[in-house]
Every structure is written in structure tokens, then in C-alpha cells.
Amino acid sequence: MKKRASFFWLLILLLTSCAPSFQADQQGRVVDRGTGIGGTGIGGTGILAGTEGKSLGLIGRITGFGSIFVNGVEVEYDQATKVSLAGAPAGVGDLALGQVVEVLARNEQGRVTGSDIRIRYEVAGPVGAIDEKSGTIKVLGQSVVIGTGTIRGKGAAGLPGPGTLVRVSGFRAGNGLIFASRLEMGKKGDPALLVGRVDSITGGRAVVAGVPVKLGNRPAGTPRPGDIIRISGRLRGKTLVAGNWRIDPRVPFNGRADRFIIEAVPVLVRNGGQVYLAGMPFQVADPDKIAAANTAQTGRLVRLVGTFNRHGVFQAGRVFMAPSPVPTLRSQPPDIRPGIRPLPAPMMPRPGGRQPPAMPRFPAGRHFPGRF
Numbered sequence: 608m609k610k611r612a613s614f615f616w617l618l619i620l621l622l623t624s625c626a627p628s629f630q631a632d633q634q635g636r637v638v639d640r641g642t643g644i645g646g647t648g649i650g651g652t653g654i655l656a657g658t659e660g661k662s663l664g665l666i667g668r669i670t671g672f673g674s675i676f677v678n679g680v681e682v683e684y685d686q687a688t689k690v691s692l693a694g695a696p697a698g699v700g701d702l703a704l705g706q707v708v709e710v711l712a713r714n715e716q717g718r719v720t721g722s723d724i725r726i727r728y729e730v731a732g733p734v735g736a737i738d739e740k741s742g743t744i745k746v747l748g749q750s751v752v753i754g755t756g757t758i759r760g761k762g763a764a765g766l767p768g769p770g771t772l773v774r775v776s777g778f779r780a781g782n783g784l785i786f787a788s789r790l791e792m793g794k795k796g797d798p799a800l801l802v803g804r805v806d807s808i809t810g811g812r813a814v815v816a817g818v819p820v821k822l823g824n825r826p827a828g829t830p831r832p833g834d835i836i837r838i839s840g841r842l843r844g845k846t847l848v849a850g851n852w853r854i855d856p857r858v859p860f861n862g863r864a865d866r867f868i869i870e871a872v873p874v875l876v877r878n879g880g881q882v883y884l885a886g887m888p889f890q891v892a893d894p895d896k897i898a899a900a901n902t903a904q905t906g907r908l909v910r911l912v913g914t915f916n917r918h919g920v921f922q923a924g925r926v927f928m929a930p931s932p933v934p935t936l937r938s939q940p941p942d943i944r945p946g947i948r949p950l951p952a953p954m955m956p957r958p959g960g961r962q963p964p965a966m967p968r969f970p971a972g973r974h975f976p977g978r979f
Contacts, residue, residue, distance in 0.1 A: 660714060660864070660865025660866035660914075661713065661714055661715075661865055662711065662712065662713060662714065662863060662864045662865050662866075663680070663710075663711075663712045663713075663714050663719060663864055663865070663866050663867070663868065664709075664710070664711055664712075664859050664860045664863070664864030664866070664867040664868075664869075665677045665678050665680060665682070665708070665709070665710040665712065665867075665868050665869075666678075666707070666708075666709050666710075666859060666867075666868075666869045666870060666871075667707065667708070667868070667869065667870030667910065667929075668705055668706065668707055668708075668776075668788045668789075668870060669702060669703065669704055669705065669706050669708055670704065670705075671704075672702075672704070675702060675708075675721075675724075677708060677710055678868045678869075678870050678910050678929075679868075679910070679930075680719055680868060681719060682710055682712055682719050682720070682721045682724075683718070683719065683720045683721065684699055684720070684721045684724065685699075686698075686699060688721050688722065688723075688724060689722065689723045689724070690702070690724045690725075690726070691723075691724075691725050691726065692725075692726040692728075693726065693727070693728050693731070693798075693800050693837075693839060694837065694839060694851060694853070695839075697726060699724075701726060702724070702726065703758075703760065703789065703791075704758050704789070705757070705758030705776060705788045705789030706726050706727075706776045706788070706789050707726075707727045707728075707729070707776045707777065707778070707788060707789075708724055708725060708726055708727065709724075709725040709727055709859065709860075710723070710724050710725070711723040711860050711863060711864060714866075726776075727776065727802065728774050728775060728776055728800045728802075729749075729775050729776065729777050729778075729779060729785050729802050730746045730747050730749045730751065730775050730785060730800060730801050730802070731746070731772075731773065731774040731775065731793060731797065731798070731799060731800035731801075732746050732747045732772065732773070732793075732799040732800070732801075732842060733746070733769075733770055733771065733772055733773075733842070734746055734767050734768065734769050734770060734771045734772075734773055735747075735748070735769060736769060737766045737767070737768065737769065738940050738941060739766065740937065740938050741936060741937050741938045741939060741940040741941075742754050742766070742934065742936070742937045743784075743936070743940040744766055744767060744773075746773060746775060747799060747801055747818055747842075747847065748816070748817050748818050748845075749783070749785055749801075749803075749816060749817075749818075750783065750784050750785065750940050751775050751777070751784075751785045751787050752777075752784055752785065752786045752787060752933075752934050752935075752936050753766055753787050753790060753934055754787075754933075754934025754935055754937070755934060756786075756788070756933045756934040756935070757787045757788065757789065757790050757933070757934050758788065758789045758790070759789075759790055760789065760790065760791035760792060761791075761792065762792045763790045763791060763792050767790075767792070771792070772792065772793030772794065772795070772797060773790060773791065773792060773793055774790075774791040774792075774793050774797070774800070775787050775789075775790060775791075776788050776789040776790075776791075777789070777933065778870070778871060778872045778886065778908065778933060779802075779803075779872070779886035780872045780886070781872075781886075783816065783817075784936065786872060786933040786934055786936075787933070787934060788933050798839045798840060798841065798850065799838075799839070799840055799841060799842050799847055800837075800838065800839055801815060801816065801818060801820075801837075801838045801847060802835065802836075802837045802838075802855075803815045803816025803818070803835065803836070803838075804816055804833065804834070804835055805830045805831065805832050805833065805834045805835075805836060806832065807832055808822075808829070808830060808831070808832060811823045813830065815836060815838065815847075818845075818847055819845060819846045819847070820838060820840075820846070820847045820848075820849060821846055821847070821848045821849060822838075822849050822852060823849065828854060830852075830854050834854050834855070834888065835854070835855040835886075835887070835888040836852055836853065836854050836855065837852060837853055837855065838851075838852040839851045839852070840852075855888045856888070857888050857889050857890075857919050858889060858915050858919050859889075862915060865914070866912070866913075866914060867911075867912070867913055867914065867915070867921070868910060868911070868912050869884075869887070869910070869911045869913075869921075870908055870909070870910050870911075870929055871884055871886065871887060871908065871909065871911070872886070872907070872908060872933075873897045873907075873908075873909045873911075884897075884911075884921070889915070889919065889920070889921050890919065890920045890921065891920070891921050891923070892916075892920050892921065892922045892923070893922060893923050896923050896926045897909060897911070897923065897926055907928065907929075907933075908928070908929035908933060909926055909927065909928055909929060910926070910927045910928075910929050911923045911925075911926055912924055912925040912926075912927075913925070
């Protein structure tokens with residue numbers, strides 16, 4: 608009898624330890640404490656104390672409030688914290704659960720304080736079509752997966768109909784699918800937004816993630832095929848006319864962080880021995896640490912903890928499965944074929960194309976040039 612009782616309590620203990628890392632805060636909002644696999648993941652800020660660098664670069668979803676929780680790290684902020692939304696000035700009141708944010712923060716013995724919080728929308732604009740079977744919608748030609756893992760803003764229940772203005776936070780897989788972590792309703796007058804890879808460019812016109820874009824002349828620089836750019840503009844027919852755009856730097860935050868924690872759909876693209884994380888403009892070392900099986904279908908996220916070396920290559924020291932999922936693709940949408948080849952990776956030229964410049968080298972303490 609004692610053996611049965613001992614086994615019962617052992618089973619309870621195991622089930623408890625495997626429970627999801629979601630808790631409700633005082634206002635009843637869901638908080639992801641980010642304990643990772645078997646409690647060994649990024650649990651709060653405990654792993655950051657002392658040895659994790661004085662500055663942090665975080666790219667991931669907001670999964671809780673009080674402060675904000677991003678990638679399992681509690682980031683404090685106040686009314687003086689710089690906040691921007693798709694490149695435009697914003698405030699802390701614009702932060703919401705499920706948004707993908709890029710946070711540059713100070714780490715003082717495990718106490719993390721955000722100095723710059725940037726809200727990122729992967730795409731925003733009118734819905735062009737919906738597919739109930741797969742649970743996808745088209746926004747600026749992008750296939751967006753909506754499901755139970757998607758947090759909805761006010762009025763965003765169900766699949767929005769054609770012509771509805773929406774804003775999508777989420778993660779792009781190697782085949783171009785966007786797994787929506789948050790869906791918000793847009794309003795008349797909102798700019799169209801797109802983050803995507805430059806497929807081709809001729810003069811002031813480009814194709815970005817399959818969308819014709821009129822960039823116009825800009826003396827600050829010219830994007831190259833393979834660059835990731837962010838565009839804010841207006842739709843004229845099927846063409847996106849950019850009012851503002853910028854090229855993503857190859858190293859987030861221009862190298863101003865000592866340590867990075869990045870959340871992504873871990874679809875890797877190989878080219879000549881080089882490995883890139885789909886949707887990110889940087890090269891990745893240690894690809895075997897990143898499990899990529901079937902992620903283009905499931906949208907399972909990983910959290911990568913690591914640094915960039917002096918060549919601009921991301922080196923993942925630790926890899927964790929993110930505890931909370933994004934929506935699952937129920938079936939293939941009409942224009943996505945099973946086994947489709949991933950899009951060419953950022954910074955990778957097309958066959959016979961011009962080779963990109965070498966990865967930047969810089970001494971310790973120097974920042975990468977450019978804007979971010």
C-alpha cells in the first residue's frame with residue numbers, strides 16, 4: 608500500500624513539474640513565465656544574473672504584463688522609456704499581449720530595464736482573401752495563419768473578411784507563411800506595413816516578399832536582393848508605394864547588446880555551407896543546436912540565447928522550445944505546396960547574381976554602422 612501511495616505522489620509531482628508555464632496576473636491576464644523545457648529554460652531573469660552581459664537584445668512576443676515579459680525575461684519600463692510602433696513614435700500604452708517587440712535593455716544583476724522598445728508588425732493592410740479550411744488569410748499577398756494561438760485585439764474575432772484592415776504581429780517561416788501571434792483591427796488612414804525579403808530590385812522599384820514596391824530614390828542607401836527591409840506606405844492597386852523604408856541591419860541593434868535572446872520559427876536555410884534563420888538577416892552558426900523538423904507546418908517556436916561574433920555570425924549558446932505555441936496550420940492553403948523550397952535566405956544572392964559584401968568585422972566594443 609505504501610508503494611502505491613509513493614507512486615501516486617511521484618506521479619503528481621511529475622505532472623505538476625510538466626505543467627504549462629502560464630499563470631494569470633492580478634488582472635486575470637495570462638502570463639508566460641517562460642520556464643522552458645523541464646524547468647531548465649529561461650525562467651524569469653534568474654539566468655541573467657552577473658554573467659549574461661550588461662545589455663540585452665530581445666526579439667520575441669509580449670507574453671505578460673506588470674512589467675512586460677518577453678522571451679521569459681521580465682523587462683521593466685516607465686513612461687520615459689522610448690517606444691515606437693512600426694518606426695513611428697508610440698507610448699507604453701500601445702504595448703499589448705502577443706505583439707512581437709524588439710527590446711534593447713540594460714541588465715543590472717538580473718534586473719532588466721528597457722531603454723528602447725520597438726513594436727514590430729510583420730504585415731498590415733486590407734485582407735485580400737480568406738481560406739477557412741487552412742485558417743489563413745491573405746494580407747498584401749502574404750499568407751497569415753490564424754488560430755487558437757493567436758491573441759485577438761478588440762473586434763478581431765474569427766477570420767476577418769475581404770477588405771477588412773488588419774495588423775499582424777507574428778513570425779515568418781522559411782516558406783513565407785506568417786504565424787500570427789496577435790491580430791488587430793486596423794482603421795481607415797493606417798499605413799500599409801510590410802517586413803520582407805527583397806526578391807529583386809530595378810532602379811526605384813523592387814519586389815519584396817512577392818509584392819511590387821515603389822521605393823523611389825533615397826540617397827541613404829539601396830537595398831540588395833536578399834536584404835530584409837521594412838516598409839510603410841500606401842497601396843495603389845497591387846503596388847505598395849513606400850512613404851518610408853529601411854534595411855534591417857545584419858546584427859540586431861547594430862551590435863549594441865552583449866547578449867541576445869531571440870524567438871523565431873527555426874527554419875534554417877543552407878547555402879554553400881552557410882546557414883541562416885528564415886526571416887532574420889543574419890547568418891547562424893551551430894545549426895545542429897536548432898531543431899527545424901516540420902516547423903514550417905507547426906509554427907513551433909524556439910528561443911535562442913547567444914551572441915554575435917566579430918564576423919556578424921550568431922552563435923547560439925542555448926536553445927529552448929518556447930512554452931507557448933503560435934497557431935497551427937490546419938491544412939495547406941491553396942498557394943502553398945507541401946515540401947515547397949524555402950525562400951532564398953537573407954543576404955544570399957540568386958544564382959549568377961552579384962555576391963553580397965563580406966560580413967563586417969569589428970573590434971570588441973565597436974558598434975555596427977547603420978540605423979536600427
